[in-house]
Amino acid sequence: MKPDSAQPSPPSRREFLQRLAGGIVVFVILRDLVAAPEASPPGGPSGPARPGVPTDFNAFVRIGEDGRVTGFTGKIEMGQGVVTSLAQMLAEELEVPLDSVEMVMGDTERCPWDLGTFGSMTTRFFGPALRAAAAEAKGVLLELAGKELKVPAGRLIAQAGVVFDREDPTRRISYGTLAKGQRIERHLQVRPSLKDVAEFSTVGRSVLRRDGREKVTGKAHYAGDMRLPGMLYACLLRPPAHGAKLTRLDLAPARNMAGALVVQEPDLVAVLHELPDLAAKALSAVTAAYDLPAPTPDDRTIFDHLLRVAPEGKILAQGGDLKAGREKSARTFANTFLNDYVAHAPIETHAALAQIENGKATVWASTQNPFGARDEIARAIGFPVEKVRVITPFVGGGFGGKTLNTQAVEAAKLAKAVGRPVQVMWSREEEFFHDTFRPAAIVKISSGLDAAGKVIFWDYAVFYAGDRGAAQFYAIPDHRTVVHGSNWQGPPGSHPFATGPWRAPGTHANGFGRETQMDQMAAAAGADSVAFRLAHLDDPRMIRVLRAVAASFGWKPAPSPTRRGVGVACGIDAGTYVATMAEVSVEEATGAVRVHRVHCAQDMGLVINPEGAKMQIEGCITMGLGYALEEQIHFEGGKILDTNFGTYRIPRFSWLPAIETILVENSQTPPQGGGEPAISIMGAVIANAIHDATGVHLLQLPMTPERILAALALRRT
Numbered sequence: 001m002k003p004d005s006a007q008p009s010p011p012s013r014r015e016f017l018q019r020l021a022g023g024i025v026v027f028v029i030l031r032d033l034v035a036a037p038e039a040s041p042p043g044g045p046s047g048p049a050r051p052g053v054p055t056d057f058n059a060f061v062r063i064g065e066d067g068r069v070t071g072f073t074g075k076i077e078m079g080q081g082v083v084t085s086l087a088q089m090l091a092e093e094l095e096v097p098l099d100s101v102e103m104v105m106g107d108t109e110r111c112p113w114d115l116g117t118f119g120s121m122t123t124r125f126f127g128p129a130l131r132a133a134a135a136e137a138k139g140v141l142l143e144l145a146g147k148e149l150k151v152p153a154g155r156l157i158a159q160a161g162v163v164f165d166r167e168d169p170t171r172r173i174s175y176g177t178l179a180k181g182q183r184i185e186r187h188l189q190v191r192p193s194l195k196d197v198a199e200f201s202t203v204g205r206s207v208l209r210r211d212g213r214e215k216v217t218g219k220a221h222y223a224g225d226m227r228l229p230g231m232l233y234a235c236l237l238r239p240p241a242h243g244a245k246l247t248r249l250d251l252a253p254a255r256n257m258a259g260a261l262v263v264q265e266p267d268l269v270a271v272l273h274e275l276p277d278l279a280a281k282a283l284s285a286v287t288a289a290y291d292l293p294a295p296t297p298d299d300r301t302i303f304d305h306l307l308r309v310a311p312e313g314k315i316l317a318q319g320g321d322l323k324a325g326r327e328k329s330a331r332t333f334a335n336t337f338l339n340d341y342v343a344h345a346p347i348e349t350h351a352a353l354a355q356i357e358n359g360k361a362t363v364w365a366s367t368q369n370p371f372g373a374r375d376e377i378a379r380a381i382g383f384p385v386e387k388v389r390v391i392t393p394f395v396g397g398g399f400g401g402k403t404l405n406t407q408a409v410e411a412a413k414l415a416k417a418v419g420r421p422v423q424v425m426w427s428r429e430e431e432f433f434h435d436t437f438r439p440a441a442i443v444k445i446s447s448g449l450d451a452a453g454k455v456i457f458w459d460y461a462v463f464y465a466g467d468r469g470a471a472q473f474y475a476i477p478d479h480r481t482v483v484h485g486s487n488w489q490g491p492p493g494s495h496p497f498a499t500g501p502w503r504a505p506g507t508h509a510n511g512f513g514r515e516t517q518m519d520q521m522a523a524a525a526g527a528d529s530v531a532f533r534l535a536h537l538d539d540p541r542m543i544r545v546l547r548a549v550a551a552s553f554g555w556k557p558a559p560s561p562t563r564r565g566v567g568v569a570c571g572i573d574a575g576t577y578v579a580t581m582a583e584v585s586v587e588e589a590t591g592a593v594r595v596h597r598v599h600c601a602q603d604m605g606l607v608i609n610p611e612g613a614k615m616q617i618e619g620c621i622t623m624g625l626g627y628a629l630e631e632q633i634h635f636e637g638g639k640i641l642d643t644n645f646g647t648y649r650i651p652r653f654s655w656l657p658a659i660e661t662i663l664v665e666n667s668q669t670p671p672q673g674g675g676e677p678a679i680s681i682m683g684a685v686i687a688n689a690i691h692d693a694t695g696v697h698l699l700q701l702p703m704t705p706e707r708i709l710a711a712l713a714l715r716r717t
Contacts (some may be wrong), residue, residue, distance in 0.1 A: 001113070001657065023064045023065060023179050024063040024141070024178070025060065025416075057258065061130075063137060063178075064173050065174075068101075068102065068176075069091070069101045069102070071090045071101065071133075072103075072104050073122075073126060074105075074108075074114025074370065075105055075117045075126055076105050077108065077211060077394055078396070078402070079396070080674075081209050081211075082122045082123065082685055083209075084210045084612060085608040086122070086123075086127065087102075088608055089123075089130050089134075090131075090133075091709045092134075092202040093134035093138065093194060093195060094135075094137055095138060095158040095160065095161070097160055098207065103201055106367075107370070107392065108391075114126075114370075114371055116368055118373060118673075119176075119399075119650045119673070120574035120673025120676045121574075121673065123447070123608060123671045123672075123673070124247070124671060124673055135194055138158050140153065141163060141178055142156050142300060144160060149163075150417065151171065152163050155167055156702050157559070163178070196212070197606065203606070203608050204606070204607060204608070205337070206609060208611070209615075211394065220393075222366060223351040223353060223393055224349075225393075228353065230420050230421060231421050231422070232261065232272040232273060232274060232414075233272065233279045233425075234272045234411070234414050235276075235279045235282070236270075236410060237269040237270065237286060238433065239639035240290060240639065241292055241637065242293075242498075243293035243637075244293065244638065246425040248287075248288065249286070257285065259274060260278070260279070260282040268410065269288075270283075270414055276425075292638075293638055294636040295636075297306065298637065299341070299633065299634045303440065306495075307442065307463065308364055310484045310494075311485050312424045312484070313483060314486070315480065315482055317480070318481070319478070319479055319480075320457075325448060325477065325478030325479075328450060328456055329450060330449055330451045331449045332447070332449075333449075333520055333523060333524070334444075334445070335445055335520070337444075337445070337516065337700070338700040339509045339683075340631075340633065340701065340702065341437040341438060341440050341633040342632065342633065343432055343437055344397060344398070344437075344438075344502060345631075345645075346398060346401060346402070346431075348366055349366075349431040349432060350407040350424075350425075350426045350430075351366045351423070351424065351425040351426065352367075352408040352411040352412075352425075353421060353422070354377075354421065354422055354423075356419075358417055359383075360383075360388070361377060361381060361389070361416075362388075362389045362390075362391065363377055363388070364390070364391050364392075365390055365400055365411075366393075366407075367390065367395070367408060367574075368398045369405065370390040370391075372403070373408045374388045377405070380409045381416050383531065400436075400500060400503060401500065401625075404500065405501065406434060407424045413422040420622050428643070428645070433640050434498030436499050437502075438488070438505065438508075439488050441463060441465035442462070443460070443461070443513030443514075444462075445459070446520060447514055449521055453526070454535070454536070455518075456477060456534055457476065457477075457478040458479040460472065460481045461483075462482075462506075462509060462513070466483065467483045468504070468573070469510035471502070472514070474537060475537065475538045476536065483652040496637055497635070497640070501536065503623065504574075504676035504679050507679075507681075508682075511681040511684045512681075512683040515570065515571070516691075517530070519687075519691060520697055523559060526559045527559060529568050530546065530555055530557065530587065531547060541603050541666070542577050542579070544664055545570070545577045545603050546601075548664050549579040549662060550581070552599045553599040555581060557588070560688070560692045561691055561693070563692070563693060565584045565596075566582070567581065568580070569685035569688060571677065571681040574675050577598070577602065577603040578600065578601070580692065582599075582685045582688075582689045583597045583598075584596060584690060586693045588712055590709070591707075591708035591709040593707030593708065595686065596657050596658065597659070600659070600661055601661075602661070602664065602674070602677060603664040605666050605672040606668075607671070607674075612674075616674045618661065620678035620682070621678055621682060624679040625656075626650045626702075628701060629702050630649040630702050630704065631648065631702055632702050632704075687703060695715060696708075696711040696712060696714070696715050
């Protein structure tokens, strides 16, 4: 069945407006509305302006003739719930019922250019712009209504999609009536007057996810569900290891199979067929030989290698006098914390369907970065960007892994080569091999306590995880934070395969090191873990969340280890403050860990959809159990040894603890990120709970049974 959104769409501004005839369109220039994003897009900064790509972000709002409202955003929905929360923000400011709002997301011809969906930035950076657009639209409608009703604008009120005279409510006119036959383009020059929190009726109210029913009933369409007449399924030849070079190739057996098409290009070999199983069968008939790269580090030697080739460090933060702090310390601590490589492992593998008709390419792609995908595709097939359209259906998990668009480029190149629509959907094995991994990372910390048990100095160095989450938020007089490698990629040759962002990139390593070190010092000082942290905090927001989670959890102060198996950790990410507590038990004969309950408190500023925010926290906690306890990539040089869930273990339902979420009220602070903060400290809180249960500190993630048994054995010696 041909997707509903497959019809041609115009590339130009004039044609776009013509298609929207019969509605009011509001354009908003965002230059003065939002702060610059806190991170560059994956792969580096966006660079200079490109032809056809606006240098300003733009929010678009359309009021249709029927009174329905459409919001356009280059952001995408991949399970985080923004298709609902953005609609709430738009409905609130425009004064329309929520069920009258539709969001069009991630369509490069219908939506404004966008950097991509990552870094928990959708609500923080696009949300204010959308609200401003809605406020401008409401102002336009009030002006039009005043002319129609012959009433001064100051006497008019907008409510539920209707404008009426406050002195004579019978004099009223609907948004739909005002929009009929109108098309007005507005450019916002100043920040609009937005509603106060006290006036909200839609924002701050828990509503059901509008994509929920489609997803639980199986009606939701993902890129792999798309079908077009004459479509071919493609299977691509893959090397056995990263860095392998093709030396011999025999495609004759595949070419001789009925209905099979073979495409051979310098960087791509594929077999295509109308049936996916026959495409796979034809590919299996291909014989190929490769030169394998020279041996490189494996998962047992990688950390020594990374330290040998580490780039020079850059000071992220410093204060006081480290030398003096060391000299005044009554007790010092030095630890090296390790993080293994981790896969994104989304349930939906990378997929794309490409069609080229009349000199235009349309690609339905599972991507977090539709405009980046459009540009990659245009370069690969030699098309101008205005002749490439990327449409993003629902995305079945991304976690940073779908910011690159290899599968979309493959589908487009093959569609161009064979002149028919082509779908590329990676197998699970391809997903594990070709996706990027969260980089292995190292954190080295030395710190000291004075005679009174206060942390007096803190010397922190992080390698390969980057600076996100590295900065110290505890009040320590003499401190320094040094970052070796500014992002998740590392210098050329450092990693044996491609690495990239993984949900809240960098924070897992940084949070694990910082919070485990703090717990070790608390134990040495004979202090309760919560009281020790409170004694080193001067930020009211962090103090509030820590106290909130302690109250919810029923924390009973005592120096660790108590043998109760309880732990605490704190963090700041994407503008959100988070504190988590966990209770675990450890079977010392096997090293198995059972997480019984997790409580998590977040101050994320104004909460748009409380139920949606809680779902995000629960998802972070669940996913965080994986990198904390089991997830790691085994490899030998460029050969990946984990290519399916038989050996790569993600959290099972049987793992899940009882979860309690606490949203700490702070509605006067603008909305902050909610999709990542809670995952950032899951490794740390589980490590600290394991220490409380066993008396051993784990210094490497994941904390597998084997590593726990080894730590217990050392404790006994």
